Amino acid sequence: MFYKDIPNGKTYLDTDGRHIQAHGGQIQRMSFFDEEAGSTVTKWIWVGEDKTNGAHGGIRAYSSDDLLNWKYEGIIMRNITSREALDTDPYFTKLYEGKNAEELDHIYECINSTTAIIERPKLIYNRKTGMYVLWFHADGPTKESNSSYAAASAGVAVSSSPFGPLKFIDRYRLNVCPDDQEVFFPKSRGMARDMNLFIDDDDTAYIIYSSEENLTLYISKLNDEYTYLATEPKDAVYGTDFIRLFPGAQREAPALFKRKDKYYLITSGCTGWAPNQARYYMADSVMGEWKNMGDPCIFDFNHTTFESQSTCVFNACIDDTGAERYIYLGDRWNSKKLSESSYLFLDIRFMDDNSMKIAYQERGLADGN
Ligand code: DGJ
Numbered sequence: 539m540f541y542k543d544i545p546n547g548k549t550y551l552d553t554d555g556r557h558i559q560a561h562g563g564q565i566q567r568m569s570f571f572d573e574e575a576g577s578t579v580t581k582w583i584w585v586g587e588d589k590t591n592g593a594h595g596g597i598r599a600y601s602s603d604d605l606l607n608w609k610y611e612g613i614i615m616r617n618i619t620s621r622e623a624l625d626t627d628p629y630f631t632k633l634y635e636g637k638n639a640e641e642l643d644h645i646y647e648c649i650n651s652t653t654a655i656i657e658r659p660k661l662i663y664n665r666k667t668g669m670y671v672l673w674f675h676a677d678g679p680t681k682e683s684n685s686s687y688a689a690a691s692a693g694v695a696v697s698s699s700p701f702g703p704l705k706f707i708d709r710y711r712l713n714v715c716p717d718d719q720e721v722f723f724p725k726s727r728g729m730a731r732d733m734n735l736f737i738d739d740d741d742t743a744y745i746i747y748s749s750e751e752n753l754t755l756y757i758s759k760l761n762d763e764y765t766y767l768a769t770e771p772k773d774a775v776y777g778t779d780f781i782r783l784f785p786g787a788q789r790e791a792p793a794l795f796k797r798k799d800k801y802y803l804i805t806s807g808c809t810g811w812a813p814n815q816a817r818y819y820m821a822d823s824v825m826g827e828w829k830n831m832g833d834p835c836i837f838d839f840n841h842t843t844f845e846s847q848s849t850c851v852f853n854a855c856i857d858d859t860g861a862e863r864y865i866y867l868g869d870r871w872n873s874k875k876l877s878e879s880s881y882l883f884l885d886i887r888f889m890d891d892n893s894m895k896i897a898y899q900e901r902g903l904a905d906g907n
Pocket of ligand 1: 562657658732790791809810811847
């Protein structure tokens with residue numbers, strides 16, 4: 539297999555020659571114990587949605603040494619094809635050993651392969667516990683509603699390896715609008731849809747997500763294990779445990795990153811699978827004042843973020859020279875055939891005032907890495 543460089547917006551083959559299924563995903567540098575090598579290795583890891591069978595898939599991972607050639611590492615969180623599988627398939631019986639029938643029913647409801655929505659998975663490593671923690675947009679119908687996005691929750695799964703098997707813990711509604719602020723969707727509280735994760739320099743982790751029927755973004759602090767909120771919603775303190783961002787602005791696809799001492803948050807509008815204009819915000823701290831900086835894209839004549847939607851930003855430089863190369867990873871969704879959705883890897887340029895610009899490149903990472 540010969541790769542020149544990343545085929546932006548086109549079919550992107552893994553090292554087995556199959557189109558990469560890691561949509562709504564995240565790329566990061568991770569160290570992990572490699573069974574084959576018998577030692578700890580450091581690689582690029584790409585996790586994302588498996589859309590092979592359309593909207594309902596599990597989560598896949600790929601690894602790479604050069605950000606160009608990706609080895610398929612398997613399905614790291616499988617979705618469940620039948621309730622019986624939880625009682626009979628060794629993969630699940632081992633993973634959920636000790637769970638009672640009611641708990642298994644709930645797991646099935648949350649991550650089944652027929653109705654459950656598993657989107658925008660993001661994986662973080664917890665240095666204190668040594669565990670890999672995955673959060674994802676966990677949605678689907680509920681007992682009260684048949685709507686396919688009724689649950690509007692954040693799901694959590696954990697594993698001792700980045701390649702799973704990830705054990706699903708639960709899905710949760712998150713923080714709610716304080717009584718002294720104007721809520722944009724009073725009918726349903728604590729909703730969590732498009733999401734991302736961010737670990738700050740002090741190891742505090744945050745979940746960033748669309749709430750209030752996608753009208754308002756929230757940032758909520760996670761606990762030390764990264765497996766739940768730092769504080770239960772009923773006790774959470776506004777400004778310390780969570781903040782609401784841009785109430786009513788209707789933003790989703792959040793991608794938060796830090797460069798030097800500035801925090802950046804790229805977002806999209808809400809138009810289903812159709813691309814729309816990006817907007818980014820800047821702040822001096824995660825829980826600080828976020829300033830609207832407008833559209834970072836230049837020469838994006840259709841205002842569609844080059845027909846893509848943000849999913850993460852990562853620094854592609856791995857040497858210790860302090861060099862940086864921040865890459866915008868976007869999804870170019872194909873709503874007719876989700877499995878054929880492709881990716882954009884675009885360099886972010888920073889100006890002297892720390893603002894940023896993104897221009898289109900036919901091929902991502904053209905100089906290699
Ligand atoms: C936009 C979101 O960003 C995607 O992750 C997905 O949920 C689609 N909406 C579904 O229409």
